[in-house]
Amino acid sequence: MTAEIIDGKATAAELRQKVADVGAEFRQKTGRAPGLAVVLVGEHPPSAAYVRSKVKATLEAGLQSFEHKIPAETTTEELLALVDRLNADPAVDGILVQLPLPKHVDEQAVLTRVDPDKDVDGFHPVNVGRLSIGLEALVPCTPLGCLKLLQKYVGDLSGLEAVVIGRSNIVGKPMAQLLLEANCTVTIAHSRTRDLPEVVRRADIVVAAVGRPELVRGSWIKAGASVIDVGQERVEQPDGTRKLLGDVAYAEAAEVAGSITPVPGGVGPMTIACLLRNTAVAAHRREGLPDPEGL
């Protein structure tokens, strides 16, 4: 068996086009495009690159982008004051504070200061709680992207056994909540799990989100399972070049799985697309409009 490749790039492009359409309609109704503010503290090069991609995607979808690049020396108080201004700014529907923040900044204080209705990253405790309870929430972008891929390639997930490997606040835990909401029987596995291969072998759906290159072997995958690989680590090869590797040994797993995300081109592109999606949804809710359909 050779697995169907889950095309995250194409799925993300479709979603970004839908956001563009919805954004244009929103502009007609309200006289403004949905707006996303991105805050970058300091010069951390990978963060700067992420922010550039996000700003580019925001503009390409016809949304407004507000970029705030501030020095690494910025204090927690100064950052909180900026967040307060963005919370109060009616043109801003979404606020993204790029992580990691410099060590002297109280990250939790900053994330908790963001207005939950503008929290397009879905990291605020209020959104985490609302997701768990089943209330209207803003959901973290990466797990939301994984869910959208599964819904497109698998369809109805009800009753399927899902195993999430990794229990981070950003991916593993919200992923488990989303799969539970989709009526999967959900297992969360992690570094303390005793027999990880055996746990993974039960799964109709595997989501790997631990950041350990090629941890999950082909022999762990149930025949026909859907495999979503959130990992992407640059690993030096014997010839000195660097290769982007996921948490799943792709070539092995693709022999067994029913469908699988490649790395790159799988989950990665969905994260930014879902950020734009969350911004458009937040804009509608803030204006008292119904959630846009098909997002």
Added chain:
Amino acid sequence: MTAEIIDGKATAAELRQKVADVGAEFRQKTGRAPGLAVVLVGEHPPSAAYVRSKVKATLEAGLQSFEHKIPAETTTEELLALVDRLNADPAVDGILVQLPLPKHVDEQAVLTRVDPDKDVDGFHPVNVGRLSIGLEALVPCTPLGCLKLLQKYVGDLSGLEAVVIGRSNIVGKPMAQLLLEANCTVTIAHSRTRDLPEVVRRADIVVAAVGRPELVRGSWIKAGASVIDVGQERVEQPDGTRKLLGDVAYAEAAEVAGSITPVPGGVGPMTIACLLRNTAVAAHRREGLPDPEGL
């Protein structure tokens, strides 16, 4: 094999005694005992009985009890105004709004109005989110009681396979979070789970919280597993009497399990004890004191 009986009654009595000791110390430090306000709307007899037990236990532990019995006709606005007064009252450390509320009342609006720092039921989205993220939270009483029983009778839970049957916001979901935090590999099963017996057979720890009398059979239990039964339904017997039954077929399961909670006398008594515990903890946090040890 005959299972060890997990004595919830004795464990709850110990916890209540600890709360009494901690409360007395708190009183010495602050000049007041921790205070719990209970709000009962209308005449629903089982709710009235619960409230009586809670008030009695509160007074027995030397805590202050503030009882608010208000008519069934109370509007959402009136109830919100009462919650606001209790939020503002410095003598009140914990607020419990007895559920269910009359149908005309917006339950979610009321629960969300309670100050999260006084939310001793742990139902507020902020506490749900904080529990999930791993921040300091107030945790729902019933799953907290189950965890305490497991910690006492099993000890270190790390690496154990736990299966939670039921995904309610009040028990199943927070139970899963607590077991995950205790480093279990956690599975949440529910009405849409395809092969529930097989899922339960994996478990070193089973928590059943679905309210379906004797759903879980002895043949589903792994030898030596610990079984926590949250169910308690009054079921009419052939002779016309009524018997309190759990979600687990106790006699069968006790043949196989390593330890098991009886019904009654298992989880039930722990819920009120944990409510008192949460009130004492909330009081300490509100006064800027460190969390009392051993609670």
